[in-house]
Amino acid sequence: MDYSLVTTRLGVQIRQRRSNRGLTQANLAALAGIPxxxxxxxxxxxxxxxxxxxxxxxxxxxxxxxxxxxAMPTLDEIEGVFD
Structure with missing residues (x-):
């Protein structure tokens, strides 16, 4: 599996978790101590x-x-790979 797919999936999960907790990106940045x-x-x-x-x-x-x-990548995740 391409390593960039791993970070993409992790980013999606982080965004979902942040959103579910009602945090903005700025809120999360402040909590994590990063920009x-x-x-x-x-x-x-x-x-x-x-x-x-x-x-x-x-x-x-x-x-x-x-x-x-x-897991095998979904069609949405590989969309555009063969363009």
Whole structure:
């Protein structure tokens, strides 16, 4: 599996968790002690963001990272790959 798909999926899950908790990106950034721009990059699945930043956001959301076997990507996730 392409590593960028992993960060993209993680970003989607972080965005959903933030939204479910009623937090804005600015709120989450303040809780995590990182700039809002970094939260935006994390939610986009940016591979250049450090693991420490991902960990700070996960901690601020009272979440942890679990390693599970990869699932096949959905059609939505691979849309545009063959363009």
């Amino acid at each position: 809002r721009q970094k939260v935006i990059a994390i939610e986009k699945g940016d591979v250049s963001v450090s693991m420490a930043a991902y960990a700070r956001v996960l901690g601020a959301l009272d979440c942890e990272l679990a390693v599970i076997p990869a």
